[in-house]
Amino acid sequence: MKELLHLYLTFCKLGAVTFGGGYAMLPILQREIVEKRNWATNEEITDYYAIGQCTPGVIAINTSTFIGEKRKGTIGGIVATLGFITPSIVIITIIASFLQNFADLSIVKDAFAGIRVCICVLIIQAVIKLLKNSVVDRITAILFVVVLLFSSFTTISPIIFVIIAGITGVLVKNWGGKVQ
């Protein structure tokens, strides 16, 4: 029980100090989990990241579940994940309720109009970065363009694209011969 509480509090702390999740979290994980607590090795953390990238969901969550599971089995995985999401829920709820009351002020509207421009730029740059690892040949380039166009100009659910793309990957890699 004490160990579970420790697990919960450790991941609570990680959730509260991580900005952006994913790779931004890696140095903090190495310090808190590998060096300070010896709960996992650097190699294991790298493995968790690799698997996090090829399983559904947020990478930070997958990593929390992995480390929790390693420490205390299934319940440990659940407790670590709950720890990680607790700060998000608390902080976001406070900010959201605060913003709801001030959303009509013109200064808040102006600020968010500026922020939206920034978000637009940040997404474009994130996409440029993602392209390097995802579009590696002609087939992946076609997949990217087709999904971009259909997702922009139709109301087809993203789920459909995910399923079709996964199946396409399996078909091309296993039965497509040497297509480059």
Place this chain on the structure above:
Amino acid sequence: MIIIRLFYEFFIIGLFSVGGGLATLPFLYDLSARTGWFTEIDVVNMLAVSESTPGAIGVNMASYVGYTTAGIPGSIVATIALVSPSVFIIIIIARFLKKFRENELVQSAFYGLRPASTGLIAAAGFGVMKVSLLSLENWSVSFMEIFNWKEIIIAVVLFIVIMKYKKHPVFYIILAALVGILFHLGT
């Protein structure tokens, strides 16, 4: 029974969004179009707050949408629903870790999933562009009126600045908020 619907929607999002925080974005656009719980502009504002606060972006987005839709219970339910599929899947995978990584079927599926996920995020980025850089409702006035020139110039400047100085996104979000207030972008 909006709480049950919230759980269902975010469970599905958690199950199908692959590869990092922004991957939830296209699903939230889809959710906004289908349910009307929040607007496209809300999505972008929520993303801004989620990027500027601690925690993983996808998790923060779920907390925010949940709160907007059904208050504090909504926030808790949406967040737990989002992470539930990964918790299930990871606990199963943890049992046979190595085999999973080397599985060819898994690797080949991801060969197709990665570009699709990038395409979905790019399309969501296009949606953000529509609400921040363009005024499509002005198309009947004149072609030039479609473009919000002030915003476009700021975007180009920001793009160059971010490429050059790789600071944390929060820094640029605060900067952009100040620029927005200075130029009265919202009014």
